[in-house]
Amino acid sequence: MVSRIGVVLIMGLLGMLYLATQLPPSQESSELDDQQLPAISTRIRLSDGRYLAYREKGVPRHESNHKIILVHGFGSSKEMNFLATQELIDELKIYFLLFDRAGYGESDPNPHRSVKSEALDIQELADQLQLGSKFYVIGVSLGSYSTWSCIKYIPDRLAGVALVVPVVNYWWPSLPDSLIRGDYRRRLVQWSIWLAHYAPGLLYWWATQKWIPSTSVVERNSIFFNNRDIDVLKTTPGFPMLTQDKLRQRGVFDTLRNDFTVAFGNWEFDPMDLSNPFPQNQSFVHIWQGYEDKVVPFQLQRYVSSKLPWIQYHEVPDGGHLLVHYNGLSEAILRALLFQEKPTLIQT
Structure with a gap:
């Protein structure tokens, strides 16, 4: 009797373990959900056949002095907030391009997504929209891995870079x-x-x-x-x-x-081995970090920045992980990125 109960328990446990490895089936095409509604955003078709959805903000592309691609983070989309005032946008003639990264919003998933594919998606988006030979990139939170990828794989296309509360992969080889x-x-x-x-x-x-x-x-x-x-x-x-x-x-x-x-997987490179994408100091890479960030500790950002002297490091004393939504912060990011102005409302 005991052995039978043991066998039943073991079989039940194995069944539970098996179920833990299985995902429920995908919805049938006859079921309506957000993924199956007709696309309402403007999209481009990438060379591999996937569609990438995007939206434009700011001054018209052909009238702009600065073209900036904004890269959203985890659980976000091209509808992310970036609180730059219209007055500043008009003054600096900034054009913003926001897009749904692969699988988000109205963009098709990429079954072969990698750190490198993120940069290549950005490059192809910029080329199809004719942004020119160089453009700025601002990556927020988890979207920063796409931004690090741009520094690695398309440095010649970058006019300047800002990483806002960027995630740190704990498996980068250089982290002590x-x-x-x-x-x-x-x-x-x-x-x-x-x-x-x-x-x-x-x-x-x-x-x-x-x-x-x-x-x-x-x-x-x-x-x-x-x-x-x-x-x-x-x-x-x-x-x-x-x-x-x-x-x-x-x-x-x-x-x-x-x-x-x-x-948070195995990257093809270690960011701390990267070379300065702006060797003539014609522009800079900026990291913005909150001292009170509880998602990404400031100690890690300080270490990364200390190993890459070409990074301009900015630390907000009372900033958390959502500092991109703080009043005045977007303006400080833009002025530092575009004109290398030293921020006045934060500590660096």
């Missing part, structure tokens, strides 16, 4: 173990990567179960956000792709899982 060994965020990322690879069904269940809504773990949580961030979340949509209704859509879940695993 003494700096990351005790960082709990490293363990969280490590477990998330393991689940995404080996137990995606369990990860999907956690993201969509109703007993403890996974989004409540993120939204307005003091573990991830400081006081200024939480104030921002009271007046902004937050993370529209991280709602449970969105996460139940296999296309959305797969995009987020794919994006996360590429960002």
